[in-house]
Every structure is written in C-alpha cells, then in structure tokens.
Amino acid sequence: MGEPVPVDVVAFDPVLEAGTKSTLFACAELAPAAPGREPRVVVMTVDRVGRPELDVLRTVRDAPSRPDVVLVAGELEPEGALHAIAAGARGLLRRREADAAALARAVLAASRGDCTLPPDLLDRLLERPGGHGATAAAGPAADRRPAPGLSERERSVLRLVADGHETNEIAKQLCYSPRTVTTVVHDITQRFRLRNRAHAVAYALRVGLL
Incomplete structure (x- = not known):
C-alpha cells in the first residue's frame, strides 16, 4: 500500500466536522493533510446544498492545488446534486449513508479521478423532465x-x-x-x-x- 491520501474536512458545523474526521480517518488509506501540505481530496459536509454551500465548494476547488471534493449532505435532491457537480464536486453522499466504508470509497474514488453518485439519485436524475x-x-x-x-x-x-x-x-x-x-x-x-x-x-x- 502506498502513502495515505491527504484529506481535509470542511464543515459549517464544528460537531459535523469532528464526526466526519472520526469516520474518515478510521481508514488507513486516508490521512489528515499535514500542516503546509495541500490535500488531494476535501470532504465537505453540509446540511443542504444551497448558494452559500456552492460558493464554498467553488472556493475549495479554486485553491492552487485544485483538490477534488466529496460533498456529504444531510439533504440531497436532484437539482442540488446537479449544481454541486457543475460547481466541481467529484462525489456526492447523503449523510445517513456516509458510514466509514462508503465515505472511504468515495474519497479514494475521487483521488483516482472517478466520481460517485448514490444509485437512486442517479435514477431520479434520469427521470427528470427532458431526461x-x-x-x-x-x-x-x-x-x-x-x-x-x-x-x-x-x-x-x-x-x-x-x-x-x-x-x-x-x-x-x-x-x-x-x-x-x-x-x-x-x-x-x-x-x-x-x-x-x-x-x-x-x-x-x-x-x-x-
């Protein structure tokens, strides 16, 4: 196994941030980005996907190292999912589904250039008018x-x-x-x-x- 993927966590709520870090770094293939080292992936955890959250997502993506972003949201609807991906999110997860294994898979996939969507959310996107x-x-x-x-x-x-x-x-x-x-x-x-x-x-x- 190579070096762990350096990861950072961004959250509006410090409790959510602490919980996400605890879940995330149970995986030996992931590690907190060291001081002065840019993360390869940023996990952003939010309650909903609105304009403030999308603005933060774009800011994270615009960092010099252009980290990939995995967005974990309490509520995740098709419209918000499309906006999040267009803003640069590489992976999307609902918070209730983001256990240690699922979160690690999404982050590792993002680090390899792959993207992840909940299968049922993909189905709902495909069922939208015009799809x-x-x-x-x-x-x-x-x-x-x-x-x-x-x-x-x-x-x-x-x-x-x-x-x-x-x-x-x-x-x-x-x-x-x-x-x-x-x-x-x-x-x-x-x-x-x-x-x-x-x-x-x-x-x-x-x-x-x-």
Whole structure:
C-alpha cells in the first residue's frame, strides 16, 4: 500500500466536522493533510446544498492545488446534486449513508479521478423532465433510440462512471479494455468541452443525453 491520501474536512458545523474526521480517518488509506501540505481530496459536509454551500465548494476547488471534493449532505435532491457537480464536486453522499466504508470509497474514488453518485439519485436524475430515461421508460420499444450526441457505448460507460465504478471495473463489465474506457471518457469531455468525469455526467444528465 502506498502513502495515505491527504484529506481535509470542511464543515459549517464544528460537531459535523469532528464526526466526519472520526469516520474518515478510521481508514488507513486516508490521512489528515499535514500542516503546509495541500490535500488531494476535501470532504465537505453540509446540511443542504444551497448558494452559500456552492460558493464554498467553488472556493475549495479554486485553491492552487485544485483538490477534488466529496460533498456529504444531510439533504440531497436532484437539482442540488446537479449544481454541486457543475460547481466541481467529484462525489456526492447523503449523510445517513456516509458510514466509514462508503465515505472511504468515495474519497479514494475521487483521488483516482472517478466520481460517485448514490444509485437512486442517479435514477431520479434520469427521470427528470427532458431526461432520456423517463422518455425511454414510458415510450414503446420503437421509440427507445439512443439519445442524440452520445453513442450507446458512451452512454453505457457514463452510466457506470456515475455509479462510481473505476476504469478497470467498467472495462470488465462492458468487455472493453481499460484503455478503451479511458478513451471513451476523454472523447466525451473533449467533444463537449467538459472539465472531468463528474462534469461529463452532470452535463449529460442536464441536457438529456443519458
């Protein structure tokens, strides 16, 4: 095992901050960022996702080291989730689901460049008006065409990215090589001028490509 991932915690409530640190650093693969050392990942824990929280998230992301952010929220609705990902969040968790194992997985995934969303939240995003998922579920088989702008392969890869799977896991599930998966994601981000995987998922959901 290599060096632990340096992590910092940002919270509006000192009690939440202490609890998050206690849960987070039970994992040997994670460690508090040492004084004077920039964190690779910042865990931000909030009650809700509103304008003040999004402003703090953007400020954290704008730090010189550009740390990835895992957002843990007491309330997490589709609209807030989309805004958080667009603001730069790499992973999203509800506080009630953020036990030591789930939180560690999300932080380690973020440190590797992967993003994580609760599966049921992804389903709700897909069911939003304008999303391809709602139309496909309701329409006849003849109408279940791939959304314009993404191939079926690209949609399959993005769905697994949104579920928090790593590149090797996606490759295994879809019977592709890891290099193919990486190329698919890179092509999507370049085509739509997106920043990263999380931004790609948020964009695809928002414009109905997934």
